[in-house]
Amino acid sequence: MSTSAHHLQSLLEEKTGRKLKIKINDNRSTMVSVRWDPGCTKVSLHRIFLEAPKNVMEELACYIKDKREISPLVKSYIQEGLNRVDYSETVDANALETTGQVYDLLSLYQKVEEKYFPTPLGLRITWFGKRKPTPSASLVLGQYQRLLQLIRIHRVLDRKDVPQEVLEYVIYHEMVHHIHLPKITVGGRSAVHHDEFKRQERAFHGFDEIQQWIRKERGRFFQGRKNGWS
Numbered sequence: 001m002s003t004s005a006h007h008l009q010s011l012l013e014e015k016t017g018r019k020l021k022i023k024i025n026d027n028r029s030t031m032v033s034v035r036w037d038p039g040c041t042k043v044s045l046h047r048i049f050l051e052a053p054k055n056v057m058e059e060l061a062c063y064i065k066d067k068r069e070i071s072p073l074v075k076s077y078i079q080e081g082l083n084r085v086d087y088s089e090t091v092d093a094n095a096l097e098t099t100g101q102v103y104d105l106l107s108l109y110q111k112v113e114e115k116y117f118p119t120p121l122g123l124r125i126t127w128f129g130k131r132k133p134t135p136s137a138s139l140v141l142g143q144y145q146r147l148l149q150l151i152r153i154h155r156v157l158d159r160k161d162v163p164q165e166v167l168e169y170v171i172y173h174e175m176v177h178h179i180h181l182p183k184i185t186v187g188g189r190s191a192v193h194h195d196e197f198k199r200q201e202r203a204f205h206g207f208d209e210i211q212q213w214i215r216k217e218r219g220r221f222f223q224g225r226k227n228g229w230s
């Protein structure tokens with residue numbers, strides 16, 4: 001165990017009054033996991049907790065001690081931490097497909113970035129899904145994977161009858177996700193499309209017309225399925 005992990009363990013043992021076994025992890029899926037075994041509580045923490053401020057550690061200790069819900073403060077610390085930890089190096093650049101049959105995502109991305117973002121964001125982009133998805137496929141037109149700094153655009157949009165502005169808008173929407181982290185509400189839920197997000201999203205040229213187009217044409221992509229914008 002490293003010195004810092006050891007320090008974290010003594011600190012949390014002192015605050016919880018329990019015997020703990022702390023493991024520091026570096027994976028994306030487990031930020032905090034606790035097993036309340038009799039005799040020894042096993043805690044796996046992401047490495048972002050090695051530099052957590054005092055108040056976050058206090059509330060984390062309360063969670064470990066009383067098996068309460070993870071507090072909003074700890075949740076937002078995790079959210080912020082996720083943004084700091086950069087896993088983008090783990091994306092296999094060869095697996096990214098930017099050339100479609102109609103649209104080239106890379107050049108659209110560059111165009112949007114140049115027009116709307118004074119400082120380049122340096123995100124990656126790829127197509128995903130099938131141009132003619134099976135009815136059971138989940139249809140999300142765009143996605144931003146923060147940890148990978150990767151925008152994914154569904155291939156259903158790679159069609160001549162989808163205006164280029166719509167593609168640009170979907171890419172822009174995902175870029176705005178990069179700028180605006182989800183907010184943790186008082187109840188501890190995560191709000192993604194919050195007011196600040198929406199304000200910046202509306203700055204897209206022709207926003208209203210594009211929204212109208214999407215509302216009208218959505219059925220073509222979704223065939224009655226639930227809204228899949230993300």
Ligand SMILES: [Zn+2]
Nearest residue numbers: 173177229230
């Ligand atoms: Zn979204």
